[in-house]
Amino acid sequence: MRALVIDDSRTMRRIVSGALHPLGFETYEAEHGRAALDLLEDGLQVELACIDWNMPVMDGLTFVSEVRANPAWRSITLMMVTTESEQGQIVRALAAGAHEYLIKPFTPDAIRGKLDLLGLVAVEEHA
Amino acid sequence: MSTVVEHDQVLAIAQEVFAAMVDGDEGLLQPWPGELPVIEDAVVAWVDLHGPWPGRAELRTSGATANDLTRALLSLPDGEVVTSLDLVDAFGEVANVVGGNVKSLLPLQGSLGLPQVAPSAPAVPGARLVQELPLSWRGRPLVVAVWAFAQPALPEGTRLS
Numbered sequence: 001m002r003a004l005v006i007d008d009s010r011t012m013r014r015i016v017s018g019a020l021h022p023l024g025f026e027t028y029e030a031e032h033g034r035a036a037l038d039l040l041e042d043g044l045q046v047e048l049a050c051i052d053w054n055m056p057v058m059d060g061l062t063f064v065s066e067v068r069a070n071p072a073w074r075s076i077t078l079m080m081v082t083t084e085s086e087q088g089q090i091v092r093a094l095a096a097g098a099h100e101y102l103i104k105p106f107t108p109d110a111i112r113g114k115l116d117l118l119g120l121v122a123v124e125e126h127a
Numbered sequence: 128m129s130t131v132v133e134h135d136q137v138l139a140i141a142q143e144v145f146a147a148m149v150d151g152d153e154g155l156l157q158p159w160p161g162e163l164p165v166i167e168d169a170v171v172a173w174v175d176l177h178g179p180w181p182g183r184a185e186l187r188t189s190g191a192t193a194n195d196l197t198r199a200l201l202s203l204p205d206g207e208v209v210t211s212l213d214l215v216d217a218f219g220e221v222a223n224v225v226g227g228n229v230k231s232l233l234p235l236q237g238s239l240g241l242p243q244v245a246p247s248a249p250a251v252p253g254a255r256l257v258q259e260l261p262l263s264w265r266g267r268p269l270v271v272a273v274w275a276f277a278q279p280a281l282p283e284g285t286r287l288s
Contacts (some may be wrong), residue, residue: 009219009223009242011197011217015148053237054239082222083224083231085231086230086231086236104148105146105224105226106148107147107151124284
């Protein structure tokens with residue numbers, strides 16, 4: 001499976017990607033929502049997008065709305081991975097079309113748990 | 128902000144962030160025992176909080192400690208050089224996650240600025256230090272601070288505590 005990791009922090013992209021690789025994901029990275037949309041418009045096909053909320057150029061919530069507005073991308077599972085932990089923000093993201101919500105900081109076990117819920121863990125984690 | 132951001136809450140946030148993001152284990156970030164030494168060659172990472180409770184969440188440590196923090200966060204091997212870009216990105220992201228969790232303590236929603244890293248954070252006239260936690264990360268000094276800026280007018284009827 002393939003995942004698109006969208007975060008303006010290279011460090012966080014690396015952490016998220018590092019948590020996804022043992023679960024069988026090939027990862028692609030974008031530093032903001034617009035760059036991620038460009039990748040999808042260029043034909044990148046992914047099953048999962050992990051999306052930060054606060055980013056320059058295009059934030060995560062706008063990205064979610066843009067993806068949900070395009071029927072061609074309906075199959076992409078959208079998971080917010082963000083420090084925005086207020087209930088109101090979570091409701092906004094889910095209302096915009098996000099499937100899951102993971103609050104930073106998170107452990108690799110937490111990301112695996114969310115993907116399990118979504119039926120997206122591809123392989124048993126390597127020891 | 129002082130009535131809604133308590134010392135123990137900030138400590139719990141910082142410890143959780145370091146355990147989850149940096150150390151992969153709890154207990155490596157602890158209160159500093161005794162008087163904190165002067166931090167030489169300081170590096171500061173901060174995010175500003177905007178909205179009804181404007182303020183700032185800030186981490187301050189030495190350049191060498193920030194360097195090692197970056198190395199731990201990125202799991203860099205000993206021989207690999209930590210670049211200034213690595214340090215700004217990694218240390219800034221720690222401040223971002225701490226700041227985001229501090230923001231969640233506030234009773235009214237605001238927004239979070241993007242993280243900044245520099246030798247010192249710009250002073251804000253009228254800013255008030257709400258919490259300052261001298262901490263020890265792997266035995267080295269690191270300070271987490273939360274500042275309150277002058278509040279804009281709040282909606283009528285809003286209670287501050």
